Amino acid sequence: MGARAVYGIVVREWLRFLRQRGRVLSSLARPFVWLIFAGAGFAAVFAGRDAIDYRVYMAPGLLGMVVMFGALLAALSTVTDRDAGVLRMVLVAPIRRSTIAIGKALAATLLGTVQTLAVAAVLLPLVGLRPTWDGALLALAGIVLSSLATGSLGVLLAAGMRSIENFAGVMNFVVFPMLFLSGALYPIGHLGPVLHVLTYLNPLAYGVDLLKHALLAPWTGAGYGGELRVALDVVALVGFAVVGLAGATPLLAREGGVTRAAFRERA
Template identity: 35%
Template sequence: MKEALMGIYTLWLRDVIRFLRDKPRIVSSAAQPLLWLFVLGLGLSTAFVRGGSSQYLRFIYPGIISMSVLFTSIFSAVSIIWDREFGFLKEVLVAPIPRWSVAVGRALGGSTVAVMQGTIILLVAPLIGVKFGLVQLFFAFIIMFMIAFSMTSFGILIATRMRTHEGFQVVVNFLLLPMFFLSGAMFPTGKGLPVWMQVLVRIDPLSYGVDALRQTLVGLKVFPIWLDLGIVFCFGTVALALGVWYFERTE
């Protein structure tokens, strides 16, 4: 067990250090969500939303945080493919640590990086009139980590089945954009949607993460908080279990 914990810690630390040393990555990853928030958010609010742009920015703010966490989490798994191509993954897999610890370490590392990225978006809350206390902030970090861990595990599951990073990019983009747009990050998911879209919204695991974060930060909700957290947790657990299973089968 000691070897497993050391392996998890080492892989976690590697991902965190690589992120902190890559300043262009930090800036570019933070710039995209901020553009969505201030450029697209303000544009849509003035064109379609009644009651002022500030209300719409408050509504999409938790969704933009979730978007930042989602994209960072999923794409952190692409490093598995790079490690496979350059031989680092083979060295890790033959190390005297259980293979499941490799998947867990990568999931925790990607989750930590994604939460760091989401924290940058949290800092702009005063600019759009969103106020929350320390208790709300604490629960927001927990929800962000749960979303990040679930999505990183999902990314790892995909990466274990891919042999090239080009294939990974295609598959992830095919899944990522529908997950984001159907999550309710940019529009309400209550009454008024077509039935087929309501079905897609409810089978999208990110919908529940966005809803939980929106409840915590701005007090708006669609589902009970226990349902939101339960589905995000179950999705992450299943994705990680499958990722570990595929790692065990990796040659």
């Protein structure tokens, strides 16, 4: 029970994604813009430039960035669903609220994974990274798990948001801190103690770390590979997914989500 509804939610998100050309193109182009502009500047001042080319070092982080934008933005569509009324149709269907949260999170996982794989197919050859088979499999697992974790937390965030007007706030207080505290652009070990502690609360940090294990294994000795244990990364990502889904379910069931707008109109 519920499997067909989850499938329906995923199919709908996929169809919407395919129709939003601008969203697809900007999500695919974004990491290359960072590679060119941030990569060129940081490469010159990067402390480890004798050990590893900064653009190679950046590659796992850029993939993590694609995961985050892809999965988080897909999950945030829950907010626009509420504005457009589509969420009401979903809420009046004979399915549990947890089914809705799972459907949305899996859709976000699919979109995050597909976009990241498309970027990886171009980015890795471009910077000259050729992962081993084991590395490629671990990277795939990292991409899927990171998409699931950020997607689930995105559903939680969206379920708690009243309108998409908060979107700038999300970018400032969620997306950018997540990115800069993820190890995507510099090793986490270089951060001060307060920020370093914050990285442990950042799902993207575990995802990027897993991708570094997968793609930067040859540079581990020089201090530019994964910094945490693989098992910890996996457990943390699964944990974030569970927390996101468990937190989003009661928020979706909140009655204000369906009717308060209608009530406000007439009050």
